[in-house]
Amino acid sequence: MSTQTPPRYPFAWTPPMQVPEALRNIHKTSAMEVTLPSGDVATLVTRYKDVRALFADKRLSRNIARPDCARISKDNDLFMDPNIDPDPPEHTRVRSLVTKAFTARRIEALRPYVQQVADQLLDEMEAAPQPVELNEALAFPLPIMVICKLLGVPAEDRDQFRAYVDGFLSVTKLPPEEVGQCRQNLWKYLGDLIDSKRENPGDDLVSELIRVRDDEDDSRLNEHELHFWTQGLLIAGYVTTASQIGTGTAVLLHHPEFVRAIREDFSLVPSTVEELLRTQIMGSSVGTMRYAIDDIPLSDGSVIKKGTSVLLSEEGANVDPEVFDCPMELDIRRTENHHMTFGAGLHYCVGAALARMELQVATESLLRRFPNIRLAAPAEELPRALGGFMEGFTEIPVEW
Amino acid sequence: MRVTANSETCAVSSLCVYRVPGVFDQDEDGLVLVLDESPAEGLHEEIRRAARGCPTKSIRVVEEPATANVPGEAG
Numbered sequence: 001m002s003t004q005t006p007p008r009y010p011f012a013w014t015p016p017m018q019v020p021e022a023l024r025n026i027h028k029t030s031a032m033e034v035t036l037p038s039g040d041v042a043t044l045v046t047r048y049k050d051v052r053a054l055f056a057d058k059r060l061s062r063n064i065a066r067p068d069c070a071r072i073s074k075d076n077d078l079f080m081d082p083n084i085d086p087d088p089p090e091h092t093r094v095r096s097l098v099t100k101a102f103t104a105r106r107i108e109a110l111r112p113y114v115q116q117v118a119d120q121l122l123d124e125m126e127a128a129p130q131p132v133e134l135n136e137a138l139a140f141p142l143p144i145m146v147i148c149k150l151l152g153v154p155a156e157d158r159d160q161f162r163a164y165v166d167g168f169l170s171v172t173k174l175p176p177e178e179v180g181q182c183r184q185n186l187w188k189y190l191g192d193l194i195d196s197k198r199e200n201p202g203d204d205l206v207s208e209l210i211r212v213r214d215d216e217d218d219s220r221l222n223e224h225e226l227h228f229w230t231q232g233l234l235i236a237g238y239v240t241t242a243s244q245i246g247t248g249t250a251v252l253l254h255h256p257e258f259v260r261a262i263r264e265d266f267s268l269v270p271s272t273v274e275e276l277l278r279t280q281i282m283g284s285s286v287g288t289m290r291y292a293i294d295d296i297p298l299s300d301g302s303v304i305k306k307g308t309s310v311l312l313s314e315e316g317a318n319v320d321p322e323v324f325d326c327p328m329e330l331d332i333r334r335t336e337n338h339h340m341t342f343g344a345g346l347h348y349c350v351g352a353a354l355a356r357m358e359l360q361v362a363t364e365s366l367l368r369r370f371p372n373i374r375l376a377a378p379a380e381e382l383p384r385a386l387g388g389f390m391e392g393f394t395e396i397p398v399e400w
Numbered sequence: 401m402r403v404t405a406n407s408e409t410c411a412v413s414s415l416c417v418y419r420v421p422g423v424f425d426q427d428e429d430g431l432v433l434v435l436d437e438s439p440a441e442g443l444h445e446e447i448r449r450a451a452r453g454c455p456t457k458s459i460r461v462v463e464e465p466a467t468a469n470v471p472g473e474a475g
Contacts, residue, residue, distance in 0.1 A: 056456065096429065103430040104414040338453040346411050348455040353414040 006041055009034035009311070010284030010391065015380045017254055017281075019319070019328055026316040030300040034311070036286070037171045037387075040070035042309040044285070048320035048340070050298050051312045056345030060290035060310060062086040069291045070309035075176040078169070078389065079289070083224050088346070093220065094229055097212055098350055101150065101205050107353045110146065114358055117145045118365040126369065131376035134396040138366065139246035140238070143358055147237035150354075151230070152197060152204025161189055165235050166388070171286075173387030190230050206230055233351075241355045243283065243385075243392035245362045248276035250396045251330070252363070254379045258332050263371055266364055272332040273359040278318045278339035279330060282392035288312040288343070314340040370400040401444050402462040407431040409458045416450040416459060423447060424459075432458060 011020035026032070026046045034044045045051055054060055065082040072078045085091070100106075118138070125137040144162065148155045167174055167182025174182070194210060201207040209230065213221045221229075252258055252272065262268045288311050296304040304310060317340040319327040324334075342349035349355070366373060375382075376397040383394045403423060405416075412430035416423075420443055425433045439447060451459040 099412040099430045100428060102412060102414075103426045104417040105426065107414070336449065336452075342413070342455070344455040346409070346456065348411040348413050350412065353418075 006033035006035045009036060009042075009044060010286060013281060013384060013391070016382050016384050016393070017251065017379050023315060023319065024328070026313065027320055027322075030298040030302055031304065036070055036072055038071040038074040040309070042070040042289070042311050043304060044311045044313050044316070045298070045304075046313050046316040046320075047299065048317040048323040051314065051317040051340055052344050053299075054290075054296070054310070054312055055288075055340070055343050055347065057296065058088075059292060059294040059296050061293050062091070062290060062347065064289050064291055064309075066291055068307060070289070072286045072289060073171040075172065075174070076168075076170055076179045078171070079287070081228060084228050086347075092346070094225060095346075095350065097209060097221065098205070098229070098233070101208070102350050102353055104353055107357050110150070110354070111357055111361065113149060114142070114146055114361045115365070117142055118361050122365055122369045131397040131399040134249060134398050135242070135246045135394070138362060139249070139396070140242040142245065142362055143238040143241040143355075146354070146358060147234060150205055150237065151233060152202045152206045153193060153234065157189070161186065161234065164189060165239060168235065169239065169389035171387055171389060186231060187227065190227055190234070194226065194230065205233065236349075237351055237354075239390055240283070241351075241358050243390040244277065244280070244355070245359060246396050247282040247392035248273070248359065249363065249366065249398075250375065250379065250382060250393050251276060251279065251281065253373065253375045253398065255330060256374070258330070259367065259373070261332065262363075262367055266368070268332055269360050269364045270356075271334060271337070273356060273363060274337045274339065275330060275332050275334050277341045277356075277359070278324075278334075278337055280315060280318060280339075280341045283390050285311050285314045285316075287389070288314065312340075312343075314343070370398075373398055373400040401439065401441075401447065401464060403434050403437050403439060403447060404460045404462075405432040405434050406458045406460070407433070409456045411456045411458075413455045415453055415455070419450045419453070420446050424450065 007022055011022040013020055030047050030050055031043050031045050033041050035041055045054055063085050065080045121138050121141055125132050144158045145155055164182045164186035167179055168186055170179050197207050197210055209221060209226055213226045262272060290310045292304050292306050292308045292310055294306050298304065321327050342352040376399040382396060385391050385394050410432040416432060417426055423436045423439050423443060425435050427433055448461060451461045
């Protein structure tokens with residue numbers, strides 16, 4: 001074993017548009033040790049074949065609230081709630097209550113609403129002085145409005161819970177006391193929301209989960225789970241999509257030839273969205289933290305030992321040359337694009353179809369409204385979010 | 401070609417429904433349904449892609465020796 005400290009993870013994107021050297025070299029071995037922001041060491045699984053298989057492997061537990069599991073952050077017990085077991089059968093029970101809200105039919109029924117919100121935001125953007133900051137004009141408000149509608153959260157509360165969520169997802173950005181305060185505030189906010197939905201249920205997912213909790217037998221969802229999963233849906237439902245709309249658009253605008261191609265043929269939007277998801281520069285794979293409850297052999301014959309903390313490298317899998325031709329190249333016409341950005345197996349992102357639809361609407365609406373839209377600052381100088389769970393660009397000035 | 405799907409392992413990604421809507425659908429809970437178990441040949445390549453892309457490998461495609469693909473001819 002090497003005595004050197006394993007490389008820091010997440011890998012730094014410096015300059016911001018350039019694939020980190022470590023990520024380019026990631027496939028030389030099927031797994032590598034990395035040092036997390038907490039200082040703990042975890043094993044990063046790097047190749048598509050292994051990542052895909054391990055996402056579906058029951059020997060990897062998602063319950064990371066174990067004393068010997070690596071922590072992502074020293075200041076924040078991100079996703080280490082000891083009251084929640086995100087493994088089957090508990091996970092399966094909760095998940096099946098939620099998935100029905102995310103079927104293709106229901107997502108498509110939401111599309112006109114998403115379009116309407118996008119159009120309204122773009123109206124406001126058009127009237128504003130240029131340059132406009134894309135995160136605040138479109139990337140954040142759009143998915144927040146959508147998740148508010150889906151969950152039945154009052155849209156006027158969005159600034160409030162957005163600040164709480166930002167603190168909740170701090171890895172190193174905020175001191176532990178502030179993280180704790182944000183988490184308490186978010187939990188209280190959700191408690192009040194659940195109370196008000198109990199009194200005035202609506203046609204929304206939180207009301208539906210409360211109904212399951214209160215009316216049916218208690219084995220289905222306890223009060224803590226109701227809180228926890230509402231929180232999970234609220235957080236996952238907008239931060240990820242918002243970061244991807246912003247960073248994906250920034251990357252796209254960095255390639256004017258693709259913007260021109262899409263303007264001539266808007267049927268390229270879905271494959272463009274997939275390609276921007278594949279190259280997913282808005283986040284690392286720290287959210288895929290798992291714990292090996294048994295020895296697990298990898299495809300090259302090496303073995304992950306029982307008791308190892310494991311990260312499944314979505315970004316590594318997404319640029320595996322065994323699977324993708326010219327993996328470092330952005331190709332908006334890629335047809336075979338089974339990227340790992342939403343995971344795989346039974347934990348596959350429940351909101352993937354919703355996110356895809358929002359990304360499609362945002363991308364197409366933006367390019368239709370502003371055919372000459374471009375970055376108003378050099379791409380190399382766009383500031384990246386640091387110390388948080390999401391690593392997208394914090395400011396994306398655009399003009400047209 | 402014969403297409404079947406395992407709704408027990410389905411994770412409601414909706415990818416197959418978007419890719420080949422006439423062949424795949426979802427029930428009320430979002431679980432995969434196969435609408436056409438013997439789809440027309442023009443759809444076969446898209447169905448193979450859907451099977452390869454399914455995040456839970458819940459789609460099974462059995463290639464039946466068809467007139468256009470005699471064993472030994474296609475390699």
